[in-house]
Amino acid sequence: xxxxxxxxxxxxxxxxxxxxxxxxxxxxxxxxxxxxxxxxxxxxxxxxxxxxxxxxxxxxxxxxxxxxxxxxxxxxxxxxxxxxxxxxxxxxxxxxxxxxxxxxxxxxxxxxxxxxxxxxxxxxxxxxxxxxxxxxxxxxxxxxxxxxxxxxxxxxxxxxxxxxxxxxxxxxxxxxxxxxxxxxxxxxxxxxxxxxxxxxxxxxxxxxxxxxxxxxxxxxxxxxxxxxxxxxxxxxxxxxxxxxxxxxxxxxxxxxxxxxxxxxxxxxxxxxxxxxx
Amino acid sequence: xxxxxxxxxxxxxxxxxxxxxxxxxxxxxxxxxxxxxxxxxxxxxxxxxxxxxxxxxxxxxxxxxxxxxxxxxxxxxxxxxxxxxxxxxxxxxxxxxxxxxxxxxxxxxxxxxxxxxxxxxxxxxxxxxxxxxxxx
Numbered sequence: 001x002x003x004x005x006x007x008x009x010x011x012x013x014x015x016x017x018x019x020x021x022x023x024x025x026x027x028x029x030x031x032x033x034x035x036x037x038x039x040x041x042x043x044x045x046x047x048x049x050x051x052x053x054x055x056x057x058x059x060x061x062x063x064x065x066x067x068x069x070x071x072x073x074x075x076x077x078x079x080x081x082x083x084x085x086x087x088x089x090x091x092x093x094x095x096x097x098x099x100x101x102x103x104x105x106x107x108x109x110x111x112x113x114x115x116x117x118x119x120x121x122x123x124x125x126x127x128x129x130x131x132x133x134x135x136x137x138x139x140x141x142x143x144x145x146x147x148x149x150x151x152x153x154x155x156x157x158x159x160x161x162x163x164x165x166x167x168x169x170x171x172x173x174x175x176x177x178x179x180x181x182x183x184x185x186x187x188x189x190x191x192x193x194x195x196x197x198x199x200x201x202x203x204x205x206x207x208x209x210x211x212x213x214x215x216x217x218x219x220x221x222x223x224x225x226x227x228x229x230x231x232x233x234x235x236x237x238x239x240x241x242x243x244x245x246x247x248x249x250x251x252x253x254x255x256x257x258x259x260x261x262x263x264x265x266x267x268x269x270x271x272x273x274x275x276x277x
Numbered sequence: 278x279x280x281x282x283x284x285x286x287x288x289x290x291x292x293x294x295x296x297x298x299x300x301x302x303x304x305x306x307x308x309x310x311x312x313x314x315x316x317x318x319x320x321x322x323x324x325x326x327x328x329x330x331x332x333x334x335x336x337x338x339x340x341x342x343x344x345x346x347x348x349x350x351x352x353x354x355x356x357x358x359x360x361x362x363x364x365x366x367x368x369x370x371x372x373x374x375x376x377x378x379x380x381x382x383x384x385x386x387x388x389x390x391x392x393x394x395x396x397x398x399x400x401x402x403x404x405x406x407x408x409x410x411x412x413x
Contacts, residue, residue: 055358057408087305090380096301099327112404113352129354130327131301184303205410230410232358237412240354244301247325264323272323272330272347 033141036121043121048164048200050117053237054207054229061110061227065181068225076187076218083185092184099244101131103153103177104170105195105213108227110180115229116239124159124166129242138168145171153177155195165200179215179223190217205231247272301327304349307377307387313337316394319370320345324363326352331366331388333374348376348388350402358407365400366391 072080086092096102102111107128115128122141128134138157149156149172156172173193180186193215202208207229214222252262264272317335331348350356353363366372371394376386390401 055407058405059408087303090306090308092303092305094302099301113354114358130352182303182305183301184305230408232410232412234358234411234413236360237358240357242326242352242354244327247323247327247330249325250323272332 033122040121044119047119047161050119050201050207052205052231052233053114053116053239055114055232055237056111057228057230058112061181064225064227068223070179070181070223071220072187073218073220079187080185083187087182087184094184095178095180095186096131096183096244099131099248101134101153101177102180104136104155104173105193105211106178106180106186107134107136107154108197108209108211109225110182110186113242114232114237114239124168127239129239131242131244133242138166140166145169151175155193162198165198168195168197168199170195170197175217179213179218187218189215192216202228207231304387306379306381307349308380309377309387311378312375312389313378313386314373314375316371316373317343317346319366319368319372321368322363322366324353326354329353329356331391333372335374344384346374346376347385348374349385350388351404355404356402358412359402361400361402366393371395 070080083093095106101107111128111130113129115126115134118125118127122139124138124140126134126136126138134154136154136157138159140159140161142160143158145156145158151172151174153174155170157168157170159166159168161167171194173189173195175191175193176188177193178186179189179193193213195214196212198210200208200210208226209229210224210226212222212224213219246261248264248266249261250264252260254260266272315335315337317333319331320334321330321332323330323332329350329352331350332345333348334343334345336343356365373392373394374388375390376388378386388402390399392399
């Protein structure tokens with residue numbers, strides 16, 4: 001069974017060569033996120049200053065309902081009319097009672113909570129309070145959208161700077177996320193939604209998000225609207241943790257005396273009753 | 278025995294979760310054209326997201342037995358910005374309470390203002406008072 005050395009080397013070389021060709025043909029080079037260089041960090045200083053904490057203008061949100069009506073398709077409009085009637089009657093369905101994220105685009109449209117921006121090489125990150133702490137990653141490194149992105153609550157966002165304006169393009173959003181103009185009135189986008197935002201300073205401490213929302217299954221045309229946020233620098237405005245589901249639990253103890261969350265006692269209407277009652 | 282206990286607790290847990298969870302709800306259930314005021318005693322102050330809850334025992338009408346009323350507020354983050362903390366109220370505090378009641382007549386409401394009767398400190402909450410930049 002032993003082979004002469006020369007023949008063995010030839011056989012081994014053949015096997016390695018064939019294996020190498022197969023590997024080269026069957027695999028793609030992984031896409032690498034390159035380490036940022038000093039110049040990449042220095043370039044961030046040339047971007048507009050969006051530091052601080054940004055609080056939404058709820059009055060502006062309300063005003064936009066009238067000035068920028070949503071172009072619902074007729075079937076959607078009929079559903080919206082029912083939701084408005086329920087809200088006006090004080091018996092709203094409530095879109096976010098399950099504590100799932102407000103998601104895109106409703107986070108931008110109706111939030112009552114603060115948010116902040118982080119600039120790092122190749123990315124803008126938006127962090128916010130509530131629904132388990134909100135997060136949008138906007139890639140500004142020139143990458144395209146994935147060909148077939150996994151749908152998510154906030155979608156896949158790519159962005160680029162046009163002067164002092166961040167232009168953000170978002171796709172890959174779950175069809176269940178709401179296009180809402182209040183916490184009680186809105187409809188699922190039903191899929192294939194595409195959102196383009198132009199975010200820019202509208203004053204020294206005022207940020208404006210101009211949105212173009214295309215949702216062909218529920219809207220007759222692209223809906224254009226905008227939202228305003230105000231900058232706060234007082235430290236008490238710093239973003240804090242906000243886990244939506246925490247309110248459904250009380251601080252209690254397990255059978256072994258460990259600190260544990262126990263379901264809060266609620267009335268049928270959702271009002272919290274005293275712990276242990 | 279342990280197993281039975283565990284199963285029982287799972288069943289209880291499941292039953293409670295089956296109740297509607299109105300955690301992050303619209304405030305349309307409250308009647309903002311109607312304001313109710315009464316003196317009461319703080320039973321519990323829940324400093325939790327998405328809505329802080331203040332439970333107050335009292336009676337809005339003379340001669341009616343005191344009961345626990347559940348007051349809803351905005352989030353801890355938003356209240357912190359308004360100068361509140363998780364220690365703003367403690368059980369046993371005597372307060373004058375002002376709120377917009379639930380439209381369905383149940384014992385709950387949207388908190389507007391409370392005065393701590395021992396110190397005179399007033400705590401209020403209205404996010405729309407803070408719609409400008411550079412707040413201190």
